[in-house]
Amino acid sequence: MSKLALVTGASSGIGLAYAERLAAEGYDLVAVGRRRERLEELAAAVTGVEVQVLVADLATDEGLDAVAGACATRPLTMLVNNAGVSHYMPLAELPAAEARELVAVKVLAPTLLTRAALPGMLERGEGTIVTVSGMLAFSGPAPYSVMPRRAVYAGSLAHAVTMSQALHTELEPTPIRVQVVCPGVVATEFHSRQGLDLSAVPRMTAADVVTASLRGLELGEVVCAPGVEDTGLLDAVFQADLAAFAGQSPELATRYR
């Protein structure tokens, strides 16, 4: 039976690695990004499957609507919400247009593309939604340090984690699978496109991120952290989340009285 995956940000890095791996596994592809020539290189390089190049800017309503239209009308087996930018900068200095672009690409696009893909997946009785987040999703409480100024970016990654976890629960009675992928630092163009040189930092390959994601799906993982050896660390975070959630009451807490 034919399989079809739509991958956003398929023109480089992790998205390109998903596209290449899924093509090798027999998936036809809808490859989304702004750089047409990169997407056409991908289409020319893979063999034995069909690749539709969909040039779209997910930061625009027009681009997002075009990709959402493809999600709603093509019989997707898998949606990979991967496109992203980080725009590391103190929030007070972050140009409004860049804040808007980040939230559009990392929050609004995965939300609306997932929403568009789901009805068809539910009707067909199969489908997988993968969203690429990052370990910085868990970096909110980190002290001022060498870490990048990342309030909006880290917030967008946390959105991906919580949305995917809640959606997984929502879809538990159905055959649809949901996964959020949380890599650490990966060797792609992500940082160099921002003028940052992370070549001295130990980095995972994009291919390893995809290996973890696909193996994680076989293992039934909802949160896939390719570089975290001890999954108990993540389980402890989520148990602590639930404990704090359950610790609330309608009474004003004593320390506020």
Ligand SMILES: NC(=O)c1ccc[n+]([C@@H]2O[C@H](COP(=O)([O-])OP(=O)(O)OC[C@H]3O[C@@H](n4cnc5c(N)ncnc54)[C@H](OP(=O)(O)O)[C@@H]3O)[C@@H](O)[C@H]2O)c1
């Ligand atoms: N690299 C890391 O260290 C790292 C770590 C954790 C998580 N991540 C996440 O991994 C994902 C992929 O990043 P990467 O590391 O592979 O970086 P990358 O090589 O820079 O790839 C980013 C991809 O997103 C696409 N994209 C960006 N803005 C877009 C827009 N407005 N419309 C459509 N496509 C857009 C780019 O395509 P065009 O430029 O052709 O549009 C490109 O294909 C990101 O979501 C990022 O948050 C990366």
